[in-house]
Amino acid sequence: MATVDRQRTAGLELNALLQRAFVKTADAADLPRFEAEVAGLAALRETGTVRVPAVGRHGHADGQAFLELEYLELRSLDRTAGATLGRQLAALHRHAGERFGWPTDNFIGLGAQPNGWMDSWPRFFAERRLRPQLALARSKGADRLTLQDGEELCEKVAAFFVDGHPVPSLLHGDFWGGNAGMLPDGTPVVFDPACYHGDREADIAMAELFGGFPESFYAAYREAWPLDSGYEARKTLYNLYHILNHFNIFGAGYLGQAKRMIARLLAELRG
Known part of the structure; x- marks a missing residue:
């Protein structure tokens, strides 16, 4: 998956992501943690058994690691x-x-x-x-x-x-x-x-x-x-x-x- 910093100005892109999705950010060195999360969500999704958030982009932007996820309005399980x-x-x-x-x-x-x-x-x-x-x-x-x-x-x-x-x-x-x-x-x-x-x-x-x-x-x-x-x-x-x-x-x-x-x-x- 292409990272944002290969596409356009990193800071502007991260700000745009924050306006339209749920975005996790962390230190740049923490990108492997987000990559592991993407792999886990994909594995769960492929079973067709449980609903998980859709995954957008992930990579580095504005000196940070980021992971873009589908924004979901969640509440406690009844x-x-x-x-x-x-x-x-x-x-x-x-x-x-x-x-x-x-x-x-x-x-x-x-x-x-x-x-x-x-x-x-x-x-x-x-x-x-x-x-x-x-x-x-x-x-x-x-x-x-x-x-x-x-x-x-x-x-x-x-x-x-x-x-x-x-x-x-x-x-x-x-x-x-x-x-x-x-x-x-x-x-x-x-x-x-x-x-x-x-x-x-x-x-x-x-x-x-x-x-x-x-x-x-x-x-x-x-x-x-x-x-x-x-x-x-x-x-x-x-x-x-x-x-x-x-x-x-x-x-x-x-x-x-x-x-x-x-x-x-x-x-x-x-x-």
């Missing part, structure tokens, strides 16, 4: 839209790949999200999700005991899947209430993805972590595709990834929660 989205997410998750991962690294919020491909989901989650966050947490000042316990947990992730074999579902990847809404006609919309192929329960776990979805959403999803036994323990495992990411981005306020989650998971395994 009961009906929540149920519709639950069924749509189950349909999205039935779009499965052959392996776990994603063709390129991308981002989870402001944090880097390593990917690549693996045949083993437990190994992928330990190596591409938990361990990178623990390594970053070390540089952010996490205490030695937390890091040691986190490493022990990584070694034992497979124990949470003795009775289950997840398929590589296409995931939204950053599925919390702030990344979903509905149009005035009730059509659900999702945005700001961090896509990869993984266990579908990871999306549901994050939806429960921060809330923002009506109960009808969870009920409709479970009716369309019931969750496997052992989900409650795996929910904590999956959400530990997001809490560690929040610690690494936002600071020490999330460390205590991460420590409690790690302790709960290890107790489950030792129990």
Whole structure:
């Protein structure tokens, strides 16, 4: 896709975009984050299951990175839209790949999200999700005991899947209430993805972590595709990834929660 600065004066073009679309801007070095978002939105759109914003141009303008998206008048999900989205997410998750991962690294919020491909989901989650966050947490000042316990947990992730074999579902990847809404006609919309192929329960776990979805959403999803036994323990495992990411981005306020989650998971395994 051609960038604006190849077409006309960058500053004037960015001002024009701001008048007719929803435009995200960031430091120029953050363009890869917008490019990853474009790829994720395209992947979701191609399934024909969920409504996502249309993508315009992206590139550099006026010394900044920008991403032009369709402007949508969004509001909070009501009961009906929540149920519709639950069924749509189950349909999205039935779009499965052959392996776990994603063709390129991308981002989870402001944090880097390593990917690549693996045949083993437990190994992928330990190596591409938990361990990178623990390594970053070390540089952010996490205490030695937390890091040691986190490493022990990584070694034992497979124990949470003795009775289950997840398929590589296409995931939204950053599925919390702030990344979903509905149009005035009730059509659900999702945005700001961090896509990869993984266990579908990871999306549901994050939806429960921060809330923002009506109960009808969870009920409709479970009716369309019931969750496997052992989900409650795996929910904590999956959400530990997001809490560690929040610690690494936002600071020490999330460390205590991460420590409690790690302790709960290890107790489950030792129990």
